Amino acid sequence: MKATIIYDNTTIRADLIADWGFACYIETGRNKILFDTGGNGKILLQNMRSLDINLYKIDTVFISHNHFDHIGGLSAFLNENPDVTLYAPNSLRGIKHAKKVILIEQAQKLEDGLYTTGELEGIEQSMAVQTEKGLVLVVGCSHPDMANILSAASQFGDIYAIIGGLHGFDQYDLFEEFQLICPAHCTQHKAEIKNIYPGKYIEGGVGKMIEL
Template sequence: MKVTIVFDNTSAREDLLADWGFACVIETQNRKILFDTGADGRILMHNLQLLNIEAGGIDAVFISHNHFDHIGGLSAFLNANSQVVAYLPQSLRGVRKARSIIHIGPHPQKLADNLFTTGELEGIEQALVIPTKNGMMIFVGCSHPAMRTILQRANTFGPVYGILGGLHGFNQFELFADLKFICPTHCTQHLTEIKERFPTKVAEGGVGKVYEI
């Protein structure tokens, strides 16, 4: 699996634009997924272009939750590629341009081969779960729901290897003790503490960062 961060609060390159929000592109053996779309469509499309990621080559978009900093670029992306499958939380309505729209309720489920969701937890946010050769990888937008619940839901699909995305106010650090890969991005409030506790496991966020997992 290859993961490229395309929207984040910080940037790893001067030519890539940073802004409040998050998005990444996940490439597996048989699909390419846009996870969230950041806050600004112009910035999202700019970064995709400079990272040589063609919008038309993406076959699915997964939205974690209905907050502006995660859906702000959705319209611009769908204008460039309306042939995607859109996996949207139940609370997000009004999207009509996608080829297929699937609203996700509160229960964990398989979306497609090797593609799972925790379900929309606490009525606000879903996380994407994808298997890798090392274990299950969790992608989170802001981690508004309890992290214990996110991890428990993801673990129903298999042992969890790592997590990537916004961790908001998460501070139950012991829950990450068994993880092997931690990439805190966007809204993570306790970034310093996470780095101090897991110095060998933490990977830097920022637009342009690419990870092979």
């Protein structure tokens, strides 16, 4: 599995554009997945071009929640590539142009090696990807209680890593068993997480690639 952050508040390269929001491109043995779409379609597509990501090969879109900084680039992407299966939380309606839209309520297996926590607390779903080392949990903003997110994901296996926005998360002991922690976007306590888990912490930002 390879994950590339393509939309974030910070960037690791001068030719990439930072902006408030989050999106991650994930390649597995079966799928090429766009997780969230950031807040601006032009920025999303420009960063994908700069990172040599072929948007026309993406077959799956996963939307975590209905906030502008995660769905703002969706229309622009679908205008270019509507030939995708799109997994959206049940609260997000009115999606147009996607070949297939599946609204998610409950935790479930989506495809081999790909899982959702379900839409927790009526606001957000997270995605889990199976790797040889364990599950990689990709989160948008972690609006639901982190304990609930981890409980829902853990039914599909042991969590190896977490990538994405953690908002005001400060229950640091919940990450003790994780081997990789990559906070991004809205995470408020990056310094504290890095201080507690220096050997597991990876700084995010547009252009960051994580390969497992």
